[in-house]
Amino acid sequence: MKPWIKKTLIGLTSVTVVLGGLSACGSRGHHGEGWSAERVSEVRGKVVEKISGKLELDVAQKQKLGTLADQIIASRTAFRGESADPRTELKTLIAGEKFDRTAAQTLLDQKTQAIQGNAPQTINALADFFDSLNPEQQKQVREKLERRHGWWGRG
Known part of the structure; x- marks a missing residue:
């Protein structure tokens, strides 16, 4: 694999993990509630500002970072x-006497299609x-990725 492709995929994965992790965790103490659109927007803004400050981005770069976010x-x-609670989907798979393999495969297919459908736009961004x-x-x-710390971590 060419180095630039590998670096791009590593970068995409890192950014996805960072922003996805922020989005997925929910607010502390309220794990079952999920995040509102306002909360996601608020966190997005904070992350974009934090990264913009660390990299000293200009207006055009900041706009591209916003598009990526x-x-x-x-x-x-x-x-x-459409699920409000992803755990409910898992619970339905194990609710019966036997694990619902067909439903699990359908769920996996849906998630895989969602990833594949959005991947080109995300990679381009x-x-x-x-x-x-x-x-x-x-x-x-590159240095930040080498240290394997988040933008707001110890490094």
Whole structure:
């Protein structure tokens, strides 16, 4: 695999994990409630501002980062589907005497289609953002990924 493709996929995965993790965790103490659109928007804004500050992004770069964040949120929403509580889907698979393999396969197919359907747009948004960075900013991103810390972590 070419190095730039590998780096792009690693970067996409990292950004997805960061923003998806923020979105998926929910607010502390209220794990069953999920996040409102307002809360997701608030966290998105904070993450974009934090990354923008760390990388000293200009207006155009910040806009591309915002587009990437929006695409990741859209991908997460598509992956999550119409279910308000993903745990309920799992509970239905184990509710009977035997594990519902057919329903599990259907659920897996739906999730896989959601990922595949949104992946090209997400990769393009990530590529547009990364390509807009100057060499020093790209170096910062690579170093941050090497240290394997989040943008707001210890490193």
